[in-house]
Amino acid sequence: MDCSKVLNLAWLRPTPRTKTYAALLGLVLVCYLVGSSVLWPVQGLGTSMHPNFEEGTRHYVNKLAYWSEKPQRGDVVTLRVRAGEVYIKRVVGLPGEAVGFKDGKLVINGKPHPEYYTESTVPWQFDTVTVRENCYFVIGDNRATSVLGVIPADRIVGKVIY
Numbered sequence: 630m631d632c633s634k635v636l637n638l639a640w641l642r643p644t645p646r647t648k649t650y651a652a653l654l655g656l657v658l659v660c661y662l663v664g665s666s667v668l669w670p671v672q673g674l675g676t677s678m679h680p681n682f683e684e685g686t687r688h689y690v691n692k693l694a695y696w697s698e699k700p701q702r703g704d705v706v707t708l709r710v711r712a713g714e715v716y717i718k719r720v721v722g723l724p725g726e727a728v729g730f731k732d733g734k735l736v737i738n739g740k741p742h743p744e745y746y747t748e749s750t751v752p753w754q755f756d757t758v759t760v761r762e763n764c765y766f767v768i769g770d771n772r773a774t775s776v777l778g779v780i781p782a783d784r785i786v787g788k789v790i791y
Contacts, residue, residue, distance in 0.1 A: 667691065667692055667693050668689045668690070668691065668692070668790075669689065669690040669692055669707075669786070669787065670687055670688070670689055670690075671687070671688055671689070671690055671707055671715060671717065671789070675774070676771050676774050677716075677717075677718075677769030677770075677771050677774050677775035678705075678717050678718070678719075678769050678770050678771060678775070679770065679771040679774075680748050680770070680771070681705075681746055681770050682705075682717055682770070682789075688717070688789050688790070688791060689789070689790050690707045690786060690787040690788065690789055690790070691787050691788050691789075691790050692786060692787040693787070694787050694788035695785065695787065695788065699782075700720045700723075700765055700782075700785060700788070701720065701723075702720055702721060702722070702723060703719065703720065703721075703746070704719070704720045704788055705717060705718070705719050705720075705788070705789040706718060706719075706720060706767065706785050706786070706787065706788055706789065707785070707786040707787055707789060708767065708777075708780055708784050708785060708786065709784050709785075709786050710784070715786060716777070717769075717789060718767035718768060718769055718775075718777055719746065719767060719768060719769065719770055720765050720766070720767055721735055721737075721742075721744075721766050721767065721768055722737065722760045722765060722766025722767075722779070723760060723765065723766075724760050724761065724762050724763065724764060724765070725759070725760065725762070726738055726759070726760050726766075727739065727757050727758070727759050727760075728757065728758060728759075728760055728766040729754075729755050729756055729757030729758065730753065730754060730755035731754060732750075732752050732754070733750030733751045733752045733753055733772060734750060736757065746770050747770050747771075747772060749772075749773075750772055751772045751773045753772070755776070758778070758779060760779055761779070763781060763782045763783075764779050764780060764781050764782060765779070765780060765782060765785070766778060766779050766780075767780055
C-alpha cells in the first residue's frame with residue numbers, strides 16, 4: 630500500500646512564505662545572540678569622559694575585543710567596578726610602565742606623553758607608579774573630575790565602540 634495515500638504530508642513541504650519566516654526568525658535569533666553576548670550597550674554617566682563622551686549618550690562595548698589582543702594605550706574601555714556598576718575610562722598606562730602626572734601632563738617612563746583626546750589639563754600631580762603585570766592605568770578624559778589609577782585586567786569588560 631502506498632503511504633502517501635494514507636497520510637497527506639503535503640502541508641510539510643516548505644512554501645516561499647514559510648522559508649521567509651524561517652529566515653527572519655533565524656536573523657532575529659542571531660541578532661539577539663550577538664547583541665546580548667558580544668555588543669553591550671552602556672550609557673555615559675557623569676562628566677569624567679568629557680568632551681569625548683557626554684552624559685546620557687549611548688555607546689556599545691565589544692566584549693570580545695580583548696580575546697585575541699590586549700588593550701592598547703588610548704583605548705576606551707568599560708570597567709566593572711562593583712556589581713552592576715561600570716565606568717568608561719581610557720587606558721593610558723600599560724603593564725611594566727612607570728606612569729604619573731606632573732603639572733597635569735601624562736608622564737610615561739620619565740618622558741612626557743602627548744594626549745590628543747583631552748581639551749585641557751589641570752595642574753595636579755600624581756606620583757609615578759609602576760603598572761604591574763596584568764594591570765592597566767586608566768583615567769577619564771576630563772582631568773578636572775576624574776582619577777582612577779591602576780586596575781586589574783580582569784576588570785575590563787570590553788572596548789567601547791562608537
